[in-house]
Amino acid sequence: KNEVEQSPQNLTAQEGEFITINCSYSVGISALHWLQQHPGGGIVSLFMLSSGKKKHGRLIATINIQEKHSSLHITASHPRDSAVYICAAGRGYHDMRFGAGTRLTVKP
Amino acid sequence: DAGVIQSPRHEVTEMGQEVTLRCKPISGHDYLFWYRQTMMRGLELLIYFNNNVPIDDSGMPEDRFSAKMPNASFSTLKIQPSEPRDSAVYFCASSRSRGQYFGPGTRLLVL
Numbered sequence: 001k002n003e004v005e006q007s008p009q010n011l012t013a014q015e016g017e018f019i020t021i022n023c024s025y026s027v028g029i030s031a032l033h034w035l036q037q038h039p040g041g042g043i044v045s046l047f048m049l050s051s052g053k054k055k056h057g058r059l060i061a062t063i064n065i066q067e068k069h070s071s072l073h074i075t076a077s078h079p080r081d082s083a084v085y086i087c088a089a090g091r092g093y094h095d096m097r098f099g100a101g102t103r104l105t106v107k108p
Numbered sequence: 109d110a111g112v113i114q115s116p117r118h119e120v121t122e123m124g125q126e127v128t129l130r131c132k133p134i135s136g137h138d139y140l141f142w143y144r145q146t147m148m149r150g151l152e153l154l155i156y157f158n159n160n161v162p163i164d165d166s167g168m169p170e171d172r173f174s175a176k177m178p179n180a181s182f183s184t185l186k187i188q189p190s191e192p193r194d195s196a197v198y199f200c201a202s203s204r205s206r207g208q209y210f211g212p213g214t215r216l217l218v219l
Contacts, residue, residue: 042210048206
């Protein structure tokens with residue numbers, strides 16, 4: 001079993017829909033990271049969180065430490081949100097174990 | 109700032125050849141990371157440095173891989189000899205405290 005599991009693997013949505021991507025981890029962590037990988041391959045760090053919730057624009061990340069679960073939400077999705085979203089569990093702030101990623105496609 | 113700079117962006121080589129990937133971190137960042145991404149295994153941490161010192165190289169697949177950071181503004185990842193299974197995208201990232209900034213990656217193809 002992988003240390004970090006993401007679901008779903010693939011997700012297709014219509015523009016404007018609310019999107020949720022889930023991440024479960026089995027290791028003890030110091031922080032949970034969400035990354036976005038664009039179709040061209042570039043990777044952007046979206047969030048690093050160790051408790052509660054963080055919000056940036058239309059993106060919200062939450063974490064439940066007791067349940068070892070995190071979610072990434074996108075409100076009012078847009079085609080430009082189409083990307084692969086990767087969850088990573090940080091055993092230290094820098095030692096990351098990655099999920100397989102969720103490929104999101106938002107159709108206009 | 110120009111961000112994390114990696115070179116080359118693409119590399120095609122033949123099995124058995126030496127490959128050197130280069131990375132220039134963001135100025136002022138004291139952590140540097142090397143990652144590998146493949147379809148089969150996804151993203152994997154290979155090694156990371158703090159203040160130019162290797163901290164954790166447990167992700168380096170085998171002795172054919174080596175990484176150095178001679179100064180705060182430059183790091184190399186070397187594969188010698190290269191094998192077809194090393195074909196992947198190699199990312200470098202840097203960090204000052206929290207959150208990491210990724211370079212554009214080097215796409216390596218070993219024939």
